[in-house]
Amino acid sequence: MLRGAVISIPLMKFYLVWANPATRRKSWSLGALALSLAAHLALAPAISGDWPEPARQATEMVTALLPLVLTWFVLDVFLDRPERQAIAGPAFGLAGIVALACLFDLGPWYVQALPMLLLYAGLIAVLMHSGRGDLVEGRRGFRVIFASLILVYAIGWRMIEILHLPGLPPPWMDTGHVAFLFVMMMVFAGRALEPGHDLWAEDAPRDPVPAADVVAADAMLVTRVRTAMEGELWRREGLTIGGMAEELGVPEHRLRKAINRDLGYRNFPAFVNGYRINAAKAALLAPENLDKTILEIAYDCGFASLAPFNKAFRALTGQSPRDYRRDRLENDAAVLA
Structure with a gap:
C-alpha cells in the first residue's frame, strides 16, 4: 500500500500542474520524473516478479532514465532560460553517461557510482549557486529543500544500494527505501503545490505591477x-x-x-x-x-x-x-x- 502511495503521489502532482494552462509547459519534466520513479518502484520483486521479460526490460529502461529526467527537472524548474542554455550540454552529457552505465550495468560498481556521484553533486551545486540571484521567493526557498532531498536520497541511499555486498539486500532496505521516498513525496507535494506557489511559473519576465x-x-x-x-x-x-x-x-x-x-x-x-x-x-x-x-x-x-x-x-x-x-x-x- 505504501509503495502504491509513493507511485501515485508524483503522478497526481504531474496531473495537477499539467491541468493548469498557466503551468503546463513546466509539467512535462515533472511527469517524466514521476514516471521514472514509478518504474523504479515497480521493479520490486513483489510487483514485477511475474511480469513477462519484455515488460520488465521496458521498465528497467525507464528506470535507467532517472538521472536524465532528474537533470531535466532541475534545469527546467529551477533555472531560467539563459542559465539552462549555458549548462544544458555538459549536464545532459554526464546524465546520459550515468543512464547508460545503469542500463547496461557497465563494469565494476565505481563505473556507476563515480559518474552518478559527480552528477548529483553537480545538480546540488547548480541549485545552490543559481539561488544567489533568484528573485522568486517560493522557488528560492524550495531549491534548498530539493537539494537536500537529492543529497540524502540520490547520493546517500543510491550509494548504499550500489555499494551493498552482492546477494539479496536485507529486508529492511526495501521497506526503508519506500518509507523514505514516501516522506520525500509528501514534503515535495506540501511545498511545491501550495496555493499561489510560483515554482511552476514561466521563465519570461512579466509586466510590472501597475x-x-x-x-x-x-x-x-x-x-x-x-x-x-x-x-x-x-x-x-x-x-x-x-x-x-x-x-x-x-x-x-x-x-x-x-x-x-x-x-x-x-x-x-x-x-x-x-x-x-x-x-x-x-x-x-x-x-x-x-x-x-x-x-x-x-x-x-x-x-x-x-x-x-x-x-x-x-x-x-x-x-x-x-x-x-x-x-x-x-x-x-x-x-x-
Whole structure:
C-alpha cells in the first residue's frame, strides 16, 4: 500500500500542474520524473516478479532514465532560460553517461557510482549557486529543500544500494527505501503545490505591477531602485542583490520582492543585464567608440570578462556583439549611400 502511495503521489502532482494552462509547459519534466520513479518502484520483486521479460526490460529502461529526467527537472524548474542554455550540454552529457552505465550495468560498481556521484553533486551545486540571484521567493526557498532531498536520497541511499555486498539486500532496505521516498513525496507535494506557489511559473519576465496596485512603501522602494539603476549602479562589476540592498539601505528580502513582484523580473542577473546590454548596444554604435574593442565595451558596461558579456548579449539580442555592430553599421552605411 505504501509503495502504491509513493507511485501515485508524483503522478497526481504531474496531473495537477499539467491541468493548469498557466503551468503546463513546466509539467512535462515533472511527469517524466514521476514516471521514472514509478518504474523504479515497480521493479520490486513483489510487483514485477511475474511480469513477462519484455515488460520488465521496458521498465528497467525507464528506470535507467532517472538521472536524465532528474537533470531535466532541475534545469527546467529551477533555472531560467539563459542559465539552462549555458549548462544544458555538459549536464545532459554526464546524465546520459550515468543512464547508460545503469542500463547496461557497465563494469565494476565505481563505473556507476563515480559518474552518478559527480552528477548529483553537480545538480546540488547548480541549485545552490543559481539561488544567489533568484528573485522568486517560493522557488528560492524550495531549491534548498530539493537539494537536500537529492543529497540524502540520490547520493546517500543510491550509494548504499550500489555499494551493498552482492546477494539479496536485507529486508529492511526495501521497506526503508519506500518509507523514505514516501516522506520525500509528501514534503515535495506540501511545498511545491501550495496555493499561489510560483515554482511552476514561466521563465519570461512579466509586466510590472501597475503603479496603482503597489503599496506606498513598496512604490518608494521601486522608485529608489529605478533611480539607482538610472544612475548607472549597474556598471559596478560583480553587482549582487546583497550589494544593491546594502547600497539602498534596505533588507535584501524586500528588494527581491520589489524587483520580482513589482518590476516583473525572476532573476537578478537578468534585471541588471537588461540595463547593461542596452548601454552596450548604444556604445557599440557610437562614433566615438568605433575604435574600442568589444572587450573594452564589456568592461565599461560592468562585465568582468568577454564570455559572460557575449552570453548575455546574445540572450537578449540573438546576436553576438561583433555581429550586432557589423550589421547595424552596414545598414546605416547603406541608408546613407
